[in-house]
Amino acid sequence: MKDNLIRLENISMSYGEKQVLKSINLDVRDKEFITFLGPSGCGKTTTLRIIGGFEHQTSGNVYFDGQLINDVPPHKRQLNTVFQKYALFTHLNVYDNIAFGLRISKTPEHEIKERVQKMLSMVNLSGYEKRAVTSLSGGEQQRIAIARALVNHPRVLLLDEPLGALDLKLRKEMQTELKAIQQALGITFIFVTHDQEEALTMSDTVVVMKGGKIQQIGTPIGIYNEPVNAFVADFIGESNIIDGIMNEDYVCTFGGKTFDCTDCGFAKNEPVDVVIRPEDFRMVMPREEIICGIVENIVFKGVHYEMHVKSGEITYLVHSTIPEVVGTFVGLEVEPFDIHIMKKSQPEEN
Amino acid sequence: MKKFRIAALPFAVYAGIFIVAPIILIFMYSFQGAGGEFTLENFTRFFNFSDPTYLKVLWRSIYLAAISTVICLLLGYPMAYILSKLPNRIRGILSFLFVLPMWMNFLLRTYAWMTLLERTGIINTFLSNLGLPTWDIMYTQGAVILGNVYNFLPFMILPIYNVLIKIDKSVLEASADLGGNGSVTFRKVIFPLSIPGVISGISMTFMPAVTTFVISKLLGGGQNALIGDLIENQFKVTGDWGFGSAMSVILMVLILAAMQIMQRYEDENDGSGGVLL
Amino acid sequence: MKKKLSPLSIIYSCLIFVFLYAPIAVLIIYSFNASKSRGTWGGFSLKWYAELFSNSDIMSALVTTLTIAVISAAVSVVIGTAAAVGIYYSKRRTKALLTSAANIPMLNADIVTGISLLLLFTFLKIDLGYITILLAHITFNIPYVILSVMPKLRQLDKNAYEAAIDLGATPLRAFFSVIIPEISPGIVTGAILAFTMSIDDFVISFFTTGGGVSTLSIEIYTMAKRGIKPEINALSAIMFLVVMTLLIIVNVRSSNAEKKREQ
Numbered sequence: 001m002k003d004n005l006i007r008l009e010n011i012s013m014s015y016g017e018k019q020v021l022k023s024i025n026l027d028v029r030d031k032e033f034i035t036f037l038g039p040s041g042c043g044k045t046t047t048l049r050i051i052g053g054f055e056h057q058t059s060g061n062v063y064f065d066g067q068l069i070n071d072v073p074p075h076k077r078q079l080n081t082v083f084q085k086y087a088l089f090t091h092l093n094v095y096d097n098i099a100f101g102l103r104i105s106k107t108p109e110h111e112i113k114e115r116v117q118k119m120l121s122m123v124n125l126s127g128y129e130k131r132a133v134t135s136l137s138g139g140e141q142q143r144i145a146i147a148r149a150l151v152n153h154p155r156v157l158l159l160d161e162p163l164g165a166l167d168l169k170l171r172k173e174m175q176t177e178l179k180a181i182q183q184a185l186g187i188t189f190i191f192v193t194h195d196q197e198e199a200l201t202m203s204d205t206v207v208v209m210k211g212g213k214i215q216q217i218g219t220p221i222g223i224y225n226e227p228v229n230a231f232v233a234d235f236i237g238e239s240n241i242i243d244g245i246m247n248e249d250y251v252c253t254f255g256g257k258t259f260d261c262t263d264c265g266f267a268k269n270e271p272v273d274v275v276i277r278p279e280d281f282r283m284v285m286p287r288e289e290i291i292c293g294i295v296e297n298i299v300f301k302g303v304h305y306e307m308h309v310k311s312g313e314i315t316y317l318v319h320s321t322i323p324e325v326v327g328t329f330v331g332l333e334v335e336p337f338d339i340h341i342m343k344k345s346q347p348e349e350n
Numbered sequence: 351m352k353k354f355r356i357a358a359l360p361f362a363v364y365a366g367i368f369i370v371a372p373i374i375l376i377f378m379y380s381f382q383g384a385g386g387e388f389t390l391e392n393f394t395r396f397f398n399f400s401d402p403t404y405l406k407v408l409w410r411s412i413y414l415a416a417i418s419t420v421i422c423l424l425l426g427y428p429m430a431y432i433l434s435k436l437p438n439r440i441r442g443i444l445s446f447l448f449v450l451p452m453w454m455n456f457l458l459r460t461y462a463w464m465t466l467l468e469r470t471g472i473i474n475t476f477l478s479n480l481g482l483p484t485w486d487i488m489y490t491q492g493a494v495i496l497g498n499v500y501n502f503l504p505f506m507i508l509p510i511y512n513v514l515i516k517i518d519k520s521v522l523e524a525s526a527d528l529g530g531n532g533s534v535t536f537r538k539v540i541f542p543l544s545i546p547g548v549i550s551g552i553s554m555t556f557m558p559a560v561t562t563f564v565i566s567k568l569l570g571g572g573q574n575a576l577i578g579d580l581i582e583n584q585f586k587v588t589g590d591w592g593f594g595s596a597m598s599v600i601l602m603v604l605i606l607a608a609m610q611i612m613q614r615y616e617d618e619n620d621g622s623g624g625v626l627l
Numbered sequence: 628m629k630k631k632l633s634p635l636s637i638i639y640s641c642l643i644f645v646f647l648y649a650p651i652a653v654l655i656i657y658s659f660n661a662s663k664s665r666g667t668w669g670g671f672s673l674k675w676y677a678e679l680f681s682n683s684d685i686m687s688a689l690v691t692t693l694t695i696a697v698i699s700a701a702v703s704v705v706i707g708t709a710a711a712v713g714i715y716y717s718k719r720r721t722k723a724l725l726t727s728a729a730n731i732p733m734l735n736a737d738i739v740t741g742i743s744l745l746l747l748f749t750f751l752k753i754d755l756g757y758i759t760i761l762l763a764h765i766t767f768n769i770p771y772v773i774l775s776v777m778p779k780l781r782q783l784d785k786n787a788y789e790a791a792i793d794l795g796a797t798p799l800r801a802f803f804s805v806i807i808p809e810i811s812p813g814i815v816t817g818a819i820l821a822f823t824m825s826i827d828d829f830v831i832s833f834f835t836t837g838g839g840v841s842t843l844s845i846e847i848y849t850m851a852k853r854g855i856k857p858e859i860n861a862l863s864a865i866m867f868l869v870v871m872t873l874l875i876i877v878n879v880r881s882s883n884a885e886k887k888r889e890q
Contacts, residue, residue, distance in 0.1 A: 054789050074792045075801075081793045087786035091808040101794030152794065353798060358713025358725055360706050361769060365728040368766040372743030373731065375750055429643050432636045444640075446878055451647045453870050457829050457847045458863045462650030464851060465657070465860075470664075472653060503647065561736035564829065568851055578738050585742055585834065595746070598739045605736060 011060035038209035079156035080149035244274035280338035379595035392596030415559035418498035426506035434514035452504035489571030513547030658860035696825035699764035707772025741834030755837025772817035779813030
């Protein structure tokens with residue numbers, strides 16, 4: 001537990017009647033890139049703001065480096081934040097924006113100059129010192145906000161959907177750049193996003209949240225390959241989620257056919273959710289023991305084709321690099337280890 | 351952020367003493383007789399239908415204010431319309447010029463007309479020099495209306511102009527595209543869309559016109575007293591504060607009622623009739 | 628789309644323009660007229676300006692007007708800015724309550740505001756005079772400051788204050804080094820507006836004055852009731868110039884700000 005930097009213990013948060021966080025427990029390791037991922041309203045930003053000290057949890061404890069920091073005000077916490085809309089100070093120029101925190105900590109002016117310039121070159125904006133922040137593009141403002149936070153040498157950087165306002169291309173660039181900065185500086189990044197691809201690309205650890213609860217914590221690969229429930233499976237990439245029955249250990253039934261699978265530990269004939277990734281289906285000649293259906297439509301997606309295959313009541317989403325003509329009767333093959341069995345998720349109040 | 355709420359405290363205290371308490375006092379005084387006892391006398395005196403002296407004054411105030419407002423509207427709407435048609439750069443400067451007189455000291459603006467209209471004033475000197483008959487308008491209701499129109503015309507132009515410039519050009523193009531010619535577009539599209547500006551122009555003109563006592567005093571002389579003069583008289587001359595307060599209450603109620611009616615229209619356009627430039 | 632203006636509209640605009648400006652122009656021109664008579668031009672002269680400045684009543688009224696304008700603007704800027712911030716962060720109920728309180732002096736007829744304050748000062752047994760005019764001016768100026776500052780608060784990035792706190796500023800320091808500078812254009816506009824309103828006011832001063840204290844407006848009213856005085860022409864010319872300058876400043880500021888926002 002030595003490299004644990006931040007620990008959240010039973011954090012709950014309510015605004016009046018409305019409970020937005022339900023007993024969150026989380027350990028953040030030092031120097032890791034951790035991402036809170038979830039749909040809007042899942043509590044990810046609130047969790048971040050509690051760590052930053054901008055909100056105070058209704059109950060539970062926040063530890064920083066082993067110290068309880070529940071009552072430490074934000075300006076005394078050793079972390080800095082990059083806000084969603086950057087929150088740059090429009091009455092100050094680029095230099096003074098970045099120097100803001102250093103001036104407050106009464107850093108000598110020559111050191112400020114040195115550190116500001118170092119930061120500017122790190123975010124590739126050298127020479128921008130005298131510019132008004134309002135004259136900068138969204139991407140440039142973003143970089144200034146990052147520089148303004150990092151110049152204070154925080155141990156943790158909190159980022160609240162910082163790339164949300166950028167266009168796709170710039171977003172991709174910034175993702176790579178942020179990751180590079182994090183690795184170069186060797187500090188902890190806590191990143192909030194609703195974009196699963198962004199989360200998978202950048203993070204060491206992904207925390208998937210929904211309805212004020214943590215659904216799953218894991219590495220990007222772990223979460224993608226072994227989602228713990230249908231929500232995570234569907235949120236992390238598209239998935240087919242089919243009603244099925246677990247006949248016995250390692251055997252399940254869905255779509256009227258019985259399959260071998262790799263899961264066990266369910267009750268006999270327990271109703272379950274069967275999750276299959278669209279790219280895990282292979283299109284083959286129809287035969288008796290596999291699912292067969294008619295190709296309803298096909299859309300070219302760049303790398304692959306996306307097809308809907310209707311079999312009885314169920315429509316399957318299938319990704320394949322080989323196109324199939326609409327109306328063709330096809331068979332869908334799937335390997336036992338690509339069939340993920342999940343407990344039926346209880347109906348969740350939102 | 352919550353801790354900043356306390357910053358409103360000085361204002362809350364100040365407003366309590368200097369805004370809310372005085373209004374309560376007006377109501378208190380209006381129900382007080384000469385000896386400080388509770389009475390409705392002040393109101394019954396005003397609404398005395400067998401001797402409608404005061405009601406006549408109220409009627410005159412409303413009547414003169416209404417005529418002034420109509421004239422302002424008739425003069426102001428075309429002006430606002432022309433201004434709104436100008437290219438962006440010029441119209442900023444021009445609309446500024448049209449609003450500028452509104453910021454000139456109100457008394458000086460009225461005083462200026464005294465010097466123009468007087469029997470021996472500039473206009474009459476000019477007329478008699480040409481051998482024409484002089485124009486004895488000073489100290490008539492006409493002079494009061496003229497004073498009102500002059501003082502409040504910018505208050506009419508401005509809100510209408512503000513609404514007109516916000517009308518989406520594509521709406522006009524759509525109308526033309528659908529076959530509306532110039533006058534149809536104006537009647538069916540532009541004018542209906544500008545109604546909120548007209549409403550706020552009317553209230554910004556009518557309200558000060560109905561409550562003024564300066565214009566009536568300086569241009570109307572003694573015989574054309576308005577409700578404002580009556581109120582002023584009770585406080586500055588006769589010292590009947592109860593009656594003065596009662597008339598203020600009546601004026602407030604009148605204005606509030608008018609405001610309520612106006613508000614209904616103005617809500618729809620989010621108060622485009624800004625007070626500023 | 629843009630058609631050329633018809634000659635009719637040009638003529639119309641000119642007529643309205645003349646109607647609005649002729650009286651002011653006449654006042655200004657006649658302020659340089661050596662003759663006291665209105666009908667005749669007695670040659671160019673600055674004698675009315677000289678008389679204006681040697682008229683002790685007018686000069687003391689000028690001092691009263693300016694000091695009241697400056698002090699009332701300063702006080703209302705402080706109270707009004709604080710109020711705007713407080714109201715902005717208040718809950719809905721408080722917000723609605725305080726906003727309507729601020730609206731009262733703007734919506735009420737000046738004469739009603741004037742006499743209501745007169746009643747208050749009498750009730751509190753405060754002698755009418757300089758102080759009561761000053762208090763009255765602060766009362767009607769605060770709402771204009773609130774009105775000018777509020778939009779700037781709404782434009783403020785919701786996280787700007789948090790960003791300052793996040794960078795180590797104490798709440799108080801964040802307030803003065805971030806919030807105040809960010810909303811300063813609104814504060815300056817509010818100050819100029821308050822100053823102008825104060826100089827321009829007649830009705831409210833008229834009811835709250837006493838003990839021989841008078842502002843320029845009151846002085847003009849008293850003189851005008853007695854008849855025409857050429858010094859007033861000179862005064863008009865000066866006041867027109869001052870007001871115009873102030874308004875141009877306000878306008879240039881706000882149009883600059885708009886241009887900035889458009890970028």
